[in-house]
Amino acid sequence: MVEMEKIVSLCKRRGFIFQSSEIYGGTGSCWDYGPLGVELKNNVKRAWWRDCVQNRGDMVGLDASILMHPRVWKASGHLDHFTDPMIDCKVCKGRFRADKLEDARCPQKPSKQPGQHDACALTEARMFNLMFKTFMGPVEDDAAIAYLRPETAQGIFVNFENVQQSMRLKLPFGIAQIGKSFRNEITPGNFTFRTREFEQMEIEFFVMPGTDEDWHQRWLDERFAWYPRYGIRKENLRLREHEKDELAHYAKRTADIEYLFPMGWSELEGVANRTDYDLKQHAQFSGKMLEYFDEESKQKVVPFVIEPSAGADRGTLAFLVDAYREEEVKGEKRVVLNFHRELAPIKVAVLPLLKKNPRIVETAHKLCADLRKRWHAVYDDTASIGRLYRRQDEVGTPFCVTVDVQSVGDEKSAADDQVTIRDRDNMQQIRVPLASLTAVMEKLMEGEWAQIHGQHGLARN
Numbered sequence: 001m002v003e004m005e006k007i008v009s010l011c012k013r014r015g016f017i018f019q020s021s022e023i024y025g026g027t028g029s030c031w032d033y034g035p036l037g038v039e040l041k042n043n044v045k046r047a048w049w050r051d052c053v054q055n056r057g058d059m060v061g062l063d064a065s066i067l068m069h070p071r072v073w074k075a076s077g078h079l080d081h082f083t084d085p086m087i088d089c090k091v092c093k094g095r096f097r098a099d100k101l102e103d104a105r106c107p108q109k110p111s112k113q114p115g116q117h118d119a120c121a122l123t124e125a126r127m128f129n130l131m132f133k134t135f136m137g138p139v140e141d142d143a144a145i146a147y148l149r150p151e152t153a154q155g156i157f158v159n160f161e162n163v164q165q166s167m168r169l170k171l172p173f174g175i176a177q178i179g180k181s182f183r184n185e186i187t188p189g190n191f192t193f194r195t196r197e198f199e200q201m202e203i204e205f206f207v208m209p210g211t212d213e214d215w216h217q218r219w220l221d222e223r224f225a226w227y228p229r230y231g232i233r234k235e236n237l238r239l240r241e242h243e244k245d246e247l248a249h250y251a252k253r254t255a256d257i258e259y260l261f262p263m264g265w266s267e268l269e270g271v272a273n274r275t276d277y278d279l280k281q282h283a284q285f286s287g288k289m290l291e292y293f294d295e296e297s298k299q300k301v302v303p304f305v306i307e308p309s310a311g312a313d314r315g316t317l318a319f320l321v322d323a324y325r326e327e328e329v330k331g332e333k334r335v336v337l338n339f340h341r342e343l344a345p346i347k348v349a350v351l352p353l354l355k356k357n358p359r360i361v362e363t364a365h366k367l368c369a370d371l372r373k374r375w376h377a378v379y380d381d382t383a384s385i386g387r388l389y390r391r392q393d394e395v396g397t398p399f400c401v402t403v404d405v406q407s408v409g410d411e412k413s414a415a416d417d418q419v420t421i422r423d424r425d426n427m428q429q430i431r432v433p434l435a436s437l438t439a440v441m442e443k444l445m446e447g448e449w450a451q452i453h454g455q456h457g458l459a460r461n
């Protein structure tokens with residue numbers, strides 16, 4: 001397993017993720033996605049949306065606001081229950097989660113668990129609410145208090161009736177949302193794994209009471225199978241059932257999909273059976289019945305809810321970690337991110353073999369412009385071909401297209417109007433007519449390298 005430092009360093013060096021406000025010394029636990037990081041994360045979110053919303057007949061989307069009526073958080077239980085136990089050290093001024101002391105390190109040397117140094121003076125644990133408070137409007141008084149949402153889920157529950165009625169939906173159906181959430185975590189860390197501002201990809205799937213356990217299992221299976229579909233190795237994923245005493249106040253059963261991150265097995269996504277808790281709470285607090293009229297039984301019911309809740313940042317981090325490879329090629333180290341084609345930030349790089357040959361450069365530019373209409377394509381002529389390949393390998397570009405003298409011809413020989421395509425993972429090459437490049441790329445993007453290589457393959461370079 002790759003160390004997190006290597007991932008952090010590659011992310012900074014190659015424009016995936018930067019420390020927020022770095023020129024001011026950085027903001028704790030906040031990260032900015034650079035040019036390649038934003039492409040990668042967008043691709044993760046796009047794949048999730050396509051598979052969870054657009055490719056299913058029983059799902060619709062929503063984009064609710066981050067600031068909501070403060071009563072929402074009373075009804076949901078967040079004002080009373082969304083707390084972590086916190087401990088301070090009076091000596092080193094460190095602040096730790098009381099329930100995670102074994103994972104924490106005291107700033108005093110040598111590195112030990114808080115409380116294990118003779119000089120440690122830990123306080124009693126006290127509960128700390130994780131919601132960020134702010135004020136709505138120009139007056140900063142108690143009546144104006146608002147909260148940044150700590151989960152996107154509540155935006156879905158309060159819109160249950162709007163969505164169900166406007167779209168005339170019948171149970172079972174789900175509402176999906178991708179958006180920012182905020183938690184004032186006591187101990188953020190491990191790069192983008194635990195931050196105070198993060199993005200969630202959440203589904204609230206409404207079902208008839210009594211069918212909830214079956215639907216819970218179906219969603220667990222579906223979500224567990226999703227990550228390997230985009231390249232995560234199965235041996236790096238596992239399911240972990242929540243013990244009764246760790247279940248959230250709303251949950252009947254929860255299982256986490258865990259990934260083997262560099263710091264160990266940790267939660268990637270939670271899949272919970274939230275019962276009818278949220279709809280009933282919002283009905284009670286808003287005075288508006290949130291029910292569903294079942295045509296078959298001619299009765300009103302409060303649906304149960306299955307909630308697959310994933311982190312877009314955690315997912316992106318897992319895809320980065322899992323894709324990282326170090327290999328030796330011809331005696332040299334090669335770093336490769338072998339992203340799934342759908343997730344790769346750049347799909348194809350166009351590389352002119354000689355940047356001083358105007359015909360090669362012109363053809364390469366034109367070709368890149370054509371490819372760009374369909375995929376995220378880049379042009380690069382700033383190094384030798386070997387280095388250009390390595391650079392693209394390191395950011396996970398699945399295909400490189402090279403334009404050479406043969407492609408455009410010279411005074412001695414006519415142009416063959418062909419270009420070379422190189423595969424990132426096996427480094428094999430194929431030579432294809434310029435006229436069929438887009439059609440060939442379509443097939444390669446569908447994963448048909450072996451078949452195309454059989455027709456157009458060149459010896460490995």
Ligand code: GAP
Nearest residue numbers: 151153193194195198268269270309310311314
């Ligand atoms: N609505 C249910 C809910 O929010 P959760 O287990 O607290 O459940 C769901 O969060 C997912 O959101 C997690 O599995 C994780 O991927 C992501 N997540 C939660 N807290 C996070 C944090 N502080 N930083 C990054 N991602 C976080």
